[in-house]
Amino acid sequence: MPPCDLAGRGVLVTRPAGQADELCRLIEAAGGRAVRLPTIAIEPALEPQPLAARLAEPWDLMYFVSRNAVEQALALMPDGRWSNVAQVAAVGRGTALALAAAGRAPDLVPNERYESEALLAMPELAAMQDRRVLIVRGDGGRAIFAETLAARGAEVRFAEVYRRVRPAFDPAPLLARWSEAVALTLATSDEVLLNLVEMLGPDGREPLLATPLVVIAERTEQTARGLGFVTVKVAAKAEDGAIVQALCDLNGQD
Template sequence: MSRVLVTRPAGQGEALAARLRAAGHEPLLVPALRIEPLPLSGDHRRRLLDLDLYHAVFFVSANAARHALDAMADLWPQWPVGLHWLAVGESTAAEIRRAGLAPEYPRSGFNSEAVLALPCLADVAGKRILICRGDGGRDWLAARLRERDATVDVIPFYRRLPAPDRHCPDDIDTVMITSVEGWRALAGRIPARARVIAAGERVAAAVAADHAGPVVTAASAHDTDMLAALPG
């Protein structure tokens, strides 16, 4: 049995912790980040009022879907029809379903590259795409869609801040990191001997630059992939 630090934001790590416990590990939930909603600017509000003019809306995370859909519901008593509601993975798709909408998302990969391969994004020339994300998020997908001659709008709905009570016990065996921001919040607090499981190559590269101990790259931030990267 190993002690595993789960660093997802508050309220978002319980499912992973339950799976770790069922697999014989001892999970410890210590959020690295806290999520703070951002107010809508006048320009962003106007874009949401034009929601029915978009071809697709992409939510980069469950946090993005939760905060964006709440903001949209305040402006749209009935959802516009004909839009593609895109998610990066199952947890984000679940938030879309809770709003009564049908999500489209990759069944593997769980990243922007996999989302770009969705059929509804194959021919987007002249179409409008809305990306809902956190402040300072990755611009890769927006750049690729613009290369395909789409008009892309990006609205940040929240920001991630270091959690005030973040810490890492000295006797922890493994730390699970799902974002570069989460790593930055914890870097320097993790014992050098601890194994770090990083969600994807970009996060793993950020961890490896600062951490002297072993770094394992999970296929994605999906719970199944994070669990699969943990040695038995």
């Protein structure tokens, strides 16, 4: 890999507030300046009791779609072991680490791209006839995992243990110093990206689209290009180190 040097450039970090610390640390270790702008706030579900009951049921597979899903499920079931669950799956490294810290390391985690499609390609999920699957997630979200497993014969249910809220934000102060404050930005999901566009408003659209962007999935790259982003790079993995390396690669193209 080429040396990772952000050379004092400002990087707009759009992750939720509680999940940005390590990424910001790595950006600053690479010589960059982390500019925090959380585009999603995580709130607990409005009716937790039915969710706790659902989590306590026996399941053949419990699939956690994010670290937020793990943390909010733990708030509902503090022992974190889910003893009635035969297998636990996680979509990415951060989610897997959160599960391991809670006392139940996942049985299934993709090795390369941390996406539902990579998990669905694992041989352990090929035969799902009559298996009970619980998807632990926030409100809404992608349907591909549920639809695919249902097509393979599984009984699929959801536990939507948190809500994603777009924070209130006045973009004027940031936009007034955009050219000197922000040289690069990143988005770890379509929702993060779309919220960012909305939060910056009409006045922020042109400078944002001209700012090089790092994403962690090809589908988000497609969304970004559809919005009009000029320069988009997909990180090699959905990990903080790979995101920072992608930022450095873009910085080196100037």
